[in-house]
Amino acid sequence: MAARPRVSAEFDPAPFLDGTPFAVRATPRAGAEALRCEPGPPPVLHVxxxxxxxxxxxxxxxxxxxxxxxxxxxxxxxLLRGGSGRDKLFRVRP
Incomplete structure (x- = not known):
């Protein structure tokens, strides 16, 4: 069983749930699973x-x-864009 990922304390999922595309910067082969949000217009999730x-x-x-x-x-x-790269664009379907 995988360890529970670390999610930054200030992470608020609400802005990502309205169907608007959001950017994700992925890092494979990391030492541990983690997610943090870089605030700003637009916010970027680092996974x-x-x-x-x-x-x-x-x-x-x-x-x-x-x-x-x-x-x-x-x-x-x-996954809207970035299937083979680190920079991805996702959206949550309604």
């Missing part, structure tokens, strides 16, 4: 996952971590 970037495993780990942090099912998260 660290332990999975390697092989055959979509890091993307699957990013989706799983985002779903846990936002409190939504994984099926509601949509």
């Amino acid at each position: 660290r996952v332990t999975a390697p970037p092989d055959a979509g495993r890091a993307n699957a780990a990013v989706v799983a971590l985002l779903a846990r942090a936002l409190g939504v099912p994984k099926t509601r998260l949509e």
